[in-house]
Amino acid sequence: KAGVTQTPRYLIKTRGQQVTLSCSPISGHRSVSWYQQTPGQGLQFLFEYFSETQRNKGNFPGRFSGRQFSNSRSEMNVSTLELGDSALYLCASSPVGRQGAKNIQYFGAGTRLSVL
Amino acid sequence: AQKITQTQPGMFVQEKEAVTLDCTYDTSDPSYGLFWYKQPSSGEMIFLIYQGSYDQQNATEGRYSLNFQKARKSANLVISASQLGDSAMYFCAMTAKGNAGNMLTFGGGTRLMVKP
Numbered sequence: 316k317a318g319v320t321q322t323p324r325y326l327i328k329t330r331g332q333q334v335t336l337s338c339s340p341i342s343g344h345r346s347v348s349w350y351q352q353t354p355g356q357g358l359q360f361l362f363e364y365f366s367e368t369q370r371n372k373g374n375f376p377g378r379f380s381g382r383q384f385s386n387s388r389s390e391m392n393v394s395t396l397e398l399g400d401s402a403l404y405l406c407a408s409s410p411v412g413r414q415g416a417k418n419i420q421y422f423g424a425g426t427r428l429s430v431l
Numbered sequence: 432a433q434k435i436t437q438t439q440p441g442m443f444v445q446e447k448e449a450v451t452l453d454c455t456y457d458t459s460d461p462s463y464g465l466f467w468y469k470q471p472s473s474g475e476m477i478f479l480i481y482q483g484s485y486d487q488q489n490a491t492e493g494r495y496s497l498n499f500q501k502a503r504k505s506a507n508l509v510i511s512a513s514q515l516g517d518s519a520m521y522f523c524a525m526t527a528k529g530n531a532g533n534m535l536t537f538g539g540g541t542r543l544m545v546k547p
Contacts, residue, residue: 346533358522358537371534403474409533417464417483418533422476
């Protein structure tokens with residue numbers, strides 16, 4: 316079974332631009348979550364999608380948005396990029412949606428975004 | 432809100448020896464899950480082991496075991512017979528039933544270096 320696939324793996328953008336990252340979950344997984352990882356802030360939760368609906372959102376500005384398609388694939392978008400948005404963006408999928416259950420999240424290799 | 436604390440920023444261990452990575456957590460939710468992930472330099476987060484708050488026995492997965500002490504709110508990872516390939520960042524994380532979804536809260540991580 317294929318794992319979580321994130322594209323692209325690397326991205327270089329300039330301030331003010333926007334960017335879209337893609338995540339294909341493991342087949343059959345319906346929950347997709349996004350995380351930002353930076354040396355200063357560590358791993359922070361961005362948002363989670365389940366059945367095409369955003370179920371939970373972290374403490375990030377509205378420039379960060381996402382969506383999920385009917386096939387569970389997800390995209391996240393960052394508009395008006397800032398230097399501080401440089402980070403590793405990780406996507407994770409899990410098989411079940413029941414809250415608080417043993418929902419093991421399986422991660423992709425991430426997209427490393429550099430904002431110049 | 433949940434909080435995860437990993438007090439060891441970096442650790443060395445001799446190849447073939449056992450090592451314990453510390454993790455303490457804080458939550459007011461009686462139902463929660465604890466996870467350990469490994470992140471090699473490639474960036475991908477690899478799931479290692481899970482412990483549920485109501486599980487009576489400590490979780491084990493091959494060379495990994497979780498020393499769960501509920502009263503002390505600790506969930507230490509024990510790696511037996513360390514291998515050179517175990518050199519990586521290790522993250523402790525948790526999710527709680529009260530969360531709307533699958534949000535993982537991560538600790539700051541421990542960098543493990545295995546010496547030959």
